Amino acid sequence: MWGSLTLLVEWEKLETIGAYKFLDPDHVPNLMAGHIRLGSLRHYRKVEDRKLRDEMEGAQNYFQSEKITIDPRTGEGEPVRAKLAAIGIHARGRTTFVNSSFESQVGPMHIFSYSVGSLPKLAAQWTNYDGCVEIIDQERFAQSVLESGVLHSGPVIMPVRQMFRGILHGAVSYDAIPLDIVREEVSEPSPFRKGPAFSDERESRLALQGPVIELPDVIYVKIPNPNEVFQVVSSGLAGPYCRTSLGAPVS
Secondary structure (H helix, E strand, C coil): CCCCCHHHHHHHHHHCCEEEEEEEEEHHHHHHHEEEEEEHHHHHCCCCCCCCCCCCCCCCEECCCCEEECCCCCCHHHHHHHHHHHHCCCCCEEECCCCCEEEEECCCCCEEEEEEEHHHHHHCCCCCCCEEECCCCHHHHHHHHHHHHHHECCEEEEHHHHHHHEEEEEEEEECCEEEEECCCCCCCCCCCCCCHHHHHCCEEEEEEEEEECCCEEEEEEEECCHHHCCCEEECCCCCCCCCHHCCCCCC
C-alpha cells in the first residue's frame, strides 16, 4: 500500500501499464470478495447508458446499397442470396428487399470486461466511475474463473465448467462497422469486436460461451482467493485510495 497521497500523484508519472476494472465504488468490496459480475452481449446491446451501449456488441450489421431481388427458382440475385443465407436469412420464394438492414449474432455469451493500458489515461476515459481494481494476473484470473468459479444465479449454483461450454479471453478490436450486403463479403460476428467509437476503452474481456440452460442477462460467478488476482487501486473515497490516485481530476 502506498504511504501518502503525494506518492500516489508522483506515481502517475510512471505511466504504468496494467489491467484495470473501473466500477462504482460501492461494488469494489463485492469484486474484492471474488464476486464477478458478467453481462450478456444482449444486455450490452440494449443497456440504457449510451456510453456503454454498443448495438454491434457480438453482432455484425449489414445494409443494402441498392434494391435486392432474389428468386431461388430462377437464380436471380444468387450472390446476395448466398450471403443472406450465410447469416441465417432464407428466401423461400421471389423476394425483394428495399432499404433493409440485416444482422448476424454470436451465440449466447456472458462477458466480464476490463481495460488494459496506462492507468491515468484510462481513468480520464472512465470519469463516470470512481472505483478501480487492478487485475494483477489476467491469465490466472481467467483460469480461476474457468477451473474454480461457481455460478450463482437465483436458485442455480453450479461450477462454471459444468454450466458453460467454454471460456474465451482476449483483447477487443474496434473495427466493427456495418457492411454492404450487396458489395461486401459477410463477416463472422465476434464477442471481441466493437465499434470504433469505443476504442479509448482499450478493453479486454472474458467471455463465457454456450450456457447449458437459459440464464438472465446479468449473472455472478464466485472465485476463490480473489486477493491473488485483484488489488484495490481506488475505492472512490478521500485518502490513500482516491480519484487523484488515478491521475484524473477529483469531481
